[in-house]
Amino acid sequence: MGQHGTGPDGTRNLGHRCIALVGPFQSGKTTLLEAILARTGAIQRQGTVDAGTTVGDASKEARHHKMSVEATFATTNFMGDSYTFVDCPGSIEFIQDMRSVLPAVDAAVVVCEADEKKVPQLQLILRELEDQNIPHFLFLNKIDKADKRVRETIKLLQPASRVPLLLRQIPIWNGDIITGFVDLALERAFVYKEHAPSEIIEIKGENLDRKKEARFTMLETLADHDDQLMEQLLEDIEPPRDKVFDDLAKELRDRIVCPVLIGVATRSNGVLRLMKALRHESPGVSETAQRLGVKAGNEAVALVLKTFHTTHGGKMSVARLLSGQAGDGTTLASSAGDAGRVSGVFKLMGQHFEKRGQAAVGEMVALGKLDSAKTGDTLSSGKQTAAALLQARPYAPVLAIAVQAKERKDDVKLGPAFTKLTEEDPSLSVVHNAESHEVVIWGQGEMHLRVAAEHLADRFMVPVSTRPPSVGYRETIRKPVTQRGRHKKQSGGHGQFGDVVLEIKPLPRGSGFKFEDRITGGVVPRNYIPAVEEGVIDALKHGPLGFPVVDMSVALIDGSYHTVDSSDQAFRTAGRIGIVEGLPQCQPVLLEPIHLVEIVCPSDATAKMNAILSGRRGQILGFDTREGWDGWDTVRAQMPEAEIGDLIIEVRSATAGVGSFVFKFDHMAELTGRTADQIIAARRAAE
Numbered sequence: 001m002g003q004h005g006t007g008p009d010g011t012r013n014l015g016h017r018c019i020a021l022v023g024p025f026q027s028g029k030t031t032l033l034e035a036i037l038a039r040t041g042a043i044q045r046q047g048t049v050d051a052g053t054t055v056g057d058a059s060k061e062a063r064h065h066k067m068s069v070e071a072t073f074a075t076t077n078f079m080g081d082s083y084t085f086v087d088c089p090g091s092i093e094f095i096q097d098m099r100s101v102l103p104a105v106d107a108a109v110v111v112c113e114a115d116e117k118k119v120p121q122l123q124l125i126l127r128e129l130e131d132q133n134i135p136h137f138l139f140l141n142k143i144d145k146a147d148k149r150v151r152e153t154i155k156l157l158q159p160a161s162r163v164p165l166l167l168r169q170i171p172i173w174n175g176d177i178i179t180g181f182v183d184l185a186l187e188r189a190f191v192y193k194e195h196a197p198s199e200i201i202e203i204k205g206e207n208l209d210r211k212k213e214a215r216f217t218m219l220e221t222l223a224d225h226d227d228q229l230m231e232q233l234l235e236d237i238e239p240p241r242d243k244v245f246d247d248l249a250k251e252l253r254d255r256i257v258c259p260v261l262i263g264v265a266t267r268s269n270g271v272l273r274l275m276k277a278l279r280h281e282s283p284g285v286s287e288t289a290q291r292l293g294v295k296a297g298n299e300a301v302a303l304v305l306k307t308f309h310t311t312h313g314g315k316m317s318v319a320r321l322l323s324g325q326a327g328d329g330t331t332l333a334s335s336a337g338d339a340g341r342v343s344g345v346f347k348l349m350g351q352h353f354e355k356r357g358q359a360a361v362g363e364m365v366a367l368g369k370l371d372s373a374k375t376g377d378t379l380s381s382g383k384q385t386a387a388a389l390l391q392a393r394p395y396a397p398v399l400a401i402a403v404q405a406k407e408r409k410d411d412v413k414l415g416p417a418f419t420k421l422t423e424e425d426p427s428l429s430v431v432h433n434a435e436s437h438e439v440v441i442w443g444q445g446e447m448h449l450r451v452a453a454e455h456l457a458d459r460f461m462v463p464v465s466t467r468p469p470s471v472g473y474r475e476t477i478r479k480p481v482t483q484r485g486r487h488k489k490q491s492g493g494h495g496q497f498g499d500v501v502l503e504i505k506p507l508p509r510g511s512g513f514k515f516e517d518r519i520t521g522g523v524v525p526r527n528y529i530p531a532v533e534e535g536v537i538d539a540l541k542h543g544p545l546g547f548p549v550v551d552m553s554v555a556l557i558d559g560s561y562h563t564v565d566s567s568d569q570a571f572r573t574a575g576r577i578g579i580v581e582g583l584p585q586c587q588p589v590l591l592e593p594i595h596l597v598e599i600v601c602p603s604d605a606t607a608k609m610n611a612i613l614s615g616r617r618g619q620i621l622g623f624d625t626r627e628g629w630d631g632w633d634t635v636r637a638q639m640p641e642a643e644i645g646d647l648i649i650e651v652r653s654a655t656a657g658v659g660s661f662v663f664k665f666d667h668m669a670e671l672t673g674r675t676a677d678q679i680i681a682a683r684r685a686a687e
């Protein structure tokens, strides 16, 4: 069987296929996967999301939260070919999994429903597919609940897509209920059967007229990129069925249309037609390899799209073979040059990894124990390492939590656990804050971080406690003072003596700290001056309000010493005393970090964003349409770090989950009044 041969029944034989199931939260992706697996015989009975019996969402966290929190994989066979489906979570917080999976698949099925509120989410997902050049179908699900004509639904959804949505099936209505569909390319009508293949019926009466009209619309859209078809339409010539199917396949693969199929995942209606469309029209691995710039050959080239650290089987790298083959013992090197030997090849079925033989080109499998492989890596068995394929840069993080091992004895396990956590999910990052001694995990939202903490406990055996990270407050002074710092101790024989006079002065915002030596006549000997500076710097770590002191200068202007009792140590102490006694007289004031925040949101939420920003002490700088995003705005503001802490929670809830922001530090600003008093009091209480 060649990669590009023609099968016995005349269909294109493209070998093993990989398909991503994507789409807004709750649109029915996990249910559709279940229906596909049941319909193709991979499982006996179709489970349900509500009963928690599906192959997807099988992880403890997914069951617990009743939503998909990471990609799940399942391989099945259909008409002699294998298909691996990837059920990608729909929530924006877990979108990284989808973004890492997409490069490796041949096509995506976007599961959606006729819900206006979900259009921005749909747009977000379609944008990823468009940007990564992935051919995609739309599966309009839940049409058992449809309350409007499908054409109106298409109109509703069209703004989310940059390419025309091409309706290929229309429902057959019986009163208010949809009982079947007409396939516009096949020109056949079917009645739905629950959990059984639909049955062909004759198209007649009103359905015949609706079919003609809808088919003409479909052909017109196809003809926009096919002059011959356009001519046929203008001359009223009926195009041959094969030509229509060829055009459908070509325009899908050229990504100039997005074909729309309809169905009911819970009853597995429309699922067989979807499978057939995938079989006939989706590209195969050779086209996908070409899209990624991988040359066909005998050398194995595999793209890692997901990493699992399993409790029993160790590390598993889910990979798609874009060329060659890989089996137990195959040595694979990453583009960074780290090589590893495959120890076990596994078939993917939800949470189960089943040992199997060598993987062939096109297959998606888990490869065991590739210690240095990371999500997004391209692995190769060749002498030359493959160039890294395009790697979707993770979204900028929007929320952070500080974590701590619940038990001290687990402290040593935290580091390795973080490594595994961020290897599994590159949209998480871990930052050690040296100043506050906190370990902070940054991520994409509340649920994302909650699940990360759960993974630390369940997968990596480090139960953690979490709390909001501390804000980077500082303090400064508003008044100069000249202060003496004198350290004198007489204890038996050898005493200690250091004496300095410090001129303490405020500096403009952003200047940091400056130390100046203005000693004349050697009243403080040269060799002690660095010690004075050390003592001063040490004292500035903790000012009178409890925070590091910045934007000030200290000049050493006078002092005295003792030939026997003076030492570095004594002058360090003297310097510290000068600061500790001097600063409270300088009108200390709190400084808080202010960031530049840029929120993106659907335009109908812009007014709400303005209100949220003002309510959080934000200074709105302006707003604009979001470049390249129809129907979206960008709002820019300056905002205190303390208020950005949980900003994302409010932004998401005001935008049906799709709003987001990026931020970067701008400046420090004085903070006085009640808010400042509360912060200072809280700091004192914590000490």
Ligand SMILES: Nc1nc2c(ncn2[C@@H]2O[C@H](COP(=O)(O)OP(=O)(O)O)[C@@H](O)[C@H]2O)c(=O)[nH]1
Pocket (backbone or CB within 6 Å): 023, 024, 025, 026, 027, 028, 029, 030, 031, 032, 048, 049, 050, 067, 068, 090, 111, 141, 142, 143, 144, 145, 263, 264, 265, 266, 267
């Ligand atoms: N009425 C109806 N409900 C559906 C259909 N498909 C899925 N659902 C329900 O929609 C909810 C979300 O489905 P799920 O598969 O978890 O969506 P996902 O978040 O996209 O994976 C569940 O309660 C399903 O039972 C459908 O075709 N018709």
Ligand SMILES: [Mg+2]
Pocket (backbone or CB within 6 Å): 029, 030, 031, 056, 057, 067, 068, 087, 089
């Ligand atoms: Mg799901």
